[in-house]
Amino acid sequence: MSSILMLNDLEEITLDAEQIQDDLLKEILTLNTNTEYLRRFLHGSSDKKLFKKNVPLVSYEDVKPYIERVANGEPWDVISGGLITRFLRSSGTSGGKQKIFPVNDLVIEQMGNIFALRSLVMSKHFSDEQGKTMEFHYIKPESTTPSGLPVAAAFTSFFKSDYFKNRPSKSKSEYTSPDQVILCPDNKQSLYCHLLCGLSQRDEVVKVGATFAHSLVRAIDFLERNWKELCSNIRLGHVSEWITDLDCRSSVSVIIRVPNPELADLIEQECSQKSWEGIITRLWPRAKFIQCILTGQMAQYIPILEFYSNKLPLVSTVYGCSETLFGLNVDPLCKPQDVSYTFVPNISYFEFLPVDHDGDMTSIVDLVNVKLGCYYEPVVTTIFGLNRFKIGDILQVTGFYNRTPQFRFVRRKNMVLSVETEVTTEEDILKALACATFVLESSNLMLMDFTCFADISSFPGHYVCYWEIKSKDVVQLDEKVLVECCSVLEESFGAVYRLKRGTGLIGALEIRVVQQGTFDSLMEYFISRGGSMAQYKTPICINSPEALAVLENNVLARFYSEKSPPLDS
Structure with a gap:
């Protein structure tokens, strides 16, 4: 299908959204109405009104028994009228628990179509200058259900699919990394080789990206710790011996087979400078934009990516989750804070x-029928057997593209801090963090990552924020600055928090600064529990004792707010 036709398709489906949605529901119900799950409510009917009246809204715990029965070997018509060939596993970092969802190869095709539309939308806003994309993608080895069906994260399933492997050779040549680097099961080796390939082809890179902003920040941090070894590889035309994955090693060896001391000297000159401000544009001077998800909890990485990229356009393109894909950003040049899907x-x-x-x-x-400015939780019905499934995100309607609504991601539902009767949401935390970031930047400090929890082990309970901080140049932690950050955070919270803080029912907010690499260790903990590096998001709030222990073991210093926030803040 030509590019023009695909873009025309986007125009057509957004103009006729109501009819397309009705037709899709009819198709889904016709396929699934005789499943054990739906038969209780619809009695073989595919009528929309009966569906709306009888089928309940559900969360994962409601349908988990049905999903597990299929995973354990019962026929897939327990929940789906179509063939189930695999399960997608959620990351578990947003809601705290991993979930699995039944799908078939159609979900891979849907992902491919969304990514193709994304590329076409981007091509309307950026020149067709020839070049390559350096993107940091990873997989995690699949597991299997008791019935033998594969279970993997969505991106692992996509990158291991025939759809991805058999894509046109032109598409493969657009990336600096060969497929073998993405498919390397060792994420450290994969990351190193992504960087080695990207640096070796620096003059061809026109786009830098990752799935989530966290992955890109982690890649730059890894580069800062390993650039000398990477330069040595480029200088000698030889891949480090610790890269032991044979497919990965051989594919990268083809790219760097010729020693290139001039390039190694250039990279060394840039990486050895005191400040890493603008390092992305210094190392990849033809880069036109950065593409990764920057909404929700990923918004915390906007300042550091702007620092690293010399404020290249930051483009957040696609919104989706393990349950379903939702849509894309048709205005990629908007500010990251203003992204709607x-x-x-x-x-x-x-x-x-x-x-x-x-x-x-x-x-x-x-x-x-959603209304402009209103807030909603999306509920989805999929062709794979999820019926009126509550996603757990909170979205706000920001406008319409043709007749199809556009939504701003606000926060995850029920992800809150509370030590008394106050409720501090994910959105509250991110807004407060943005205010505190200004204080840090005035002292040449950057917040690399953070999480928090409500400590109620003593009275009064108080909020604890774990911060990993990095200096733009060589400076020491300034107690005055960190104490001020504590106060700024508190002043940004809601009126109920400030009132209870003033009356002593909530204790002084605490920032615990952790040593470099702590949040990498936290990520490794979640991955060891079955998470995927490709889909990892640092949890904004943590309650797991094991995860908190990872943080506590690396605390360098503690700082507290010295005064209660004003009530009229």
Whole structure:
């Protein structure tokens, strides 16, 4: 299909979203109505009104028994009328628990179509200058269910699929890294080789990217710690011996087979400078933009990516989760803080539950009936057997593209801090963090990563923030600056928090600075528990004692707010 036709398709489906959604629901119900799950509610009917009236809104715990029965070997028509060939595993870092979802190869095709549309949208805004993309992608080895079906993260499933392997050779040549680097099961070896390939082809790189902003920040941090070895490889035309994955090693050896001391000297000159400000544009001078997800909890990485990239455009393109894909950003040049996603109506059937519904199920609305400025939780029905499944995200309607709504990601539902009766949401935390970041930047410090928890082990309970900090140049931690950050955070929280802090029901907020590499260790902990590096997101709030122990074992210093925040802040 030509590029023009695909872009025309996007125009057509967003103009006719209501009919497409109705047709899709009819198709889904016709396929799945006789499953054990739906038969209880629909009795063989595929009528939309009966579906709306009888099928309940559910969370994962409601459908988990059905999913596990299929995973354990029962026929897939327990939950799906179509063939189930694999399960997608969620990262587990947003909601705290990993989940698995039944799918077949159609989900891979859907991902491919969204990525193709993304590329076409980007091509409208950036010149067609010939060059390559340096993207940091990884896989995690698949596991299997008791019935023998593969279980893997969505991106692992995509990169290991025939769809990806058999894509046109032109598409393969657009990337600095060969497929063998992405498919290397050792993420450290994969990351090293991504950088080695990208540096070796620096003059061809026009785009730098990753799935999540966290992955890109981690890659630059890894480069800062390993650039000397990378330069040595380029200088000698030889891959380090510790790269033991044979497919990965041989594919990279082809790229750097000729010694290049001039390039090694150039990279060494840039990386040995005191400041790493603008390091991305210094090492890859033709780079036009950075592409990665920057919404939600990824927004914390915007300042450091702007620092590293000399403020190249930061483009957040796609919104999705393990349950389904939702849509894409059709205005990629907007500020990262203003990103909205246009839902693609032919992927899943979408409904929306107002956040203030108070248990009234009649308030749920279809995709085209949401109201501008209002907040909703998306509810999805997929062709693979999820029916009226609550996603757990909170979105705000920001506008419409043709007749299809656009949504801003606000936060995850129920991810809050609370030590008394106050409620501090993910959005509250991120807004407060943005204010504190200004204080840090005034002292040439950068926040590399953070998480927090409500410590109620003593009275009064208080908020604890773990911060990993990096200096733009060589400076020491300044107690005055960190204490001020504590105060700024508290002043940014809601009125109930400030009132209870002033009356002594909430203790002084605490920042615990951890040593460099602590959040890498935290990521490794979650990966060891079955998570995927490709989909990893540092949790904004942590309750796991084991995860907290990783942080506690690396605390360097503690700082507290010295005064209660004003009530009229």
